[in-house]
Amino acid sequence: MKKTKIAVLISGRGSNMKALIEACENPKFPAEISLVLSNKADALGLDFAKSKGIETATVSHKDFSKMENPRESFDKKVSEEIENRDCEIICLAGFMRLLSPWFVNKWLGKSINIHPSLLPEFKGADAVGDAIKAGAKVSGCTVHFVHEEMDSGPIISQAKVDVLPDDTKETLAARILQQEHKIYPESLKKVCQNLSVSE
Numbered sequence: 001m002k003k004t005k006i007a008v009l010i011s012g013r014g015s016n017m018k019a020l021i022e023a024c025e026n027p028k029f030p031a032e033i034s035l036v037l038s039n040k041a042d043a044l045g046l047d048f049a050k051s052k053g054i055e056t057a058t059v060s061h062k063d064f065s066k067m068e069n070p071r072e073s074f075d076k077k078v079s080e081e082i083e084n085r086d087c088e089i090i091c092l093a094g095f096m097r098l099l100s101p102w103f104v105n106k107w108l109g110k111s112i113n114i115h116p117s118l119l120p121e122f123k124g125a126d127a128v129g130d131a132i133k134a135g136a137k138v139s140g141c142t143v144h145f146v147h148e149e150m151d152s153g154p155i156i157s158q159a160k161v162d163v164l165p166d167d168t169k170e171t172l173a174a175r176i177l178q179q180e181h182k183i184y185p186e187s188l189k190k191v192c193q194n195l196s197v198s199e
């Protein structure tokens with residue numbers, strides 16, 4: 001069975017990355033993780049990836065800050081690392097960098113992201129906090145293709161999570177995270193299957 005090579009981009013804990021790695025361990029799963037890349041050398045997720053024998057790389061955005069076009073220069077280096085491993089699909093999993101239009105267009109239809117809200121509700125960095133502040137009764141998570149505008153792009157899958165009256169940001173985020181770990185591997189599977197149909 002041909003497995004699609006995946007690059008996972010992280011900045012921290014990497015629990016979604018872990019869910020993707022574990023899904024890929026199933027011989028019937030149509031993807032394999034060929035690279036875990038972080039913009040932070042101390043991202044916890046890197047240790048887990050290494051413990052599974054997965055190749056890792058760190059590209060620090062700080063190394064590009066003095067360049068003429070820092071964001072795009074960083075993105076070009078990241079893209080090069082991904083292409084060097086022949087990856088076809090990119091999974092953003094808590095990658096805390098805004099991607100340049102150059103990167104987004106280069107990987108259009110090939111890069112996906114997970115966000116802890118039912119998009120288009122509560123875009124942005126504090127989606128869970130914003131859902132609580134707004135008094136939402138239901139929230140959840142979304143896997144979507146990456147487009148230029150942050151937290152936009154065609155939706156691949158969503159899961160709903162009830163917001164309970166005594167929920168804090170932490171308790172709600174933890175229940176949403178459980179759903180993230182289910183829908184991210186399912187969505188990746190769907191994307192890989194569609195890829196092999198279109199080839």
Ligand code: GRF
Pocket residue numbers: 010012013014015016017093094095114115116141177180
């Ligand atoms: C998740 O809540 C995800 O939805 C968001 O960033 C968080 C990453 O968590 N994009 P983890 O690093 O995968 O544990």
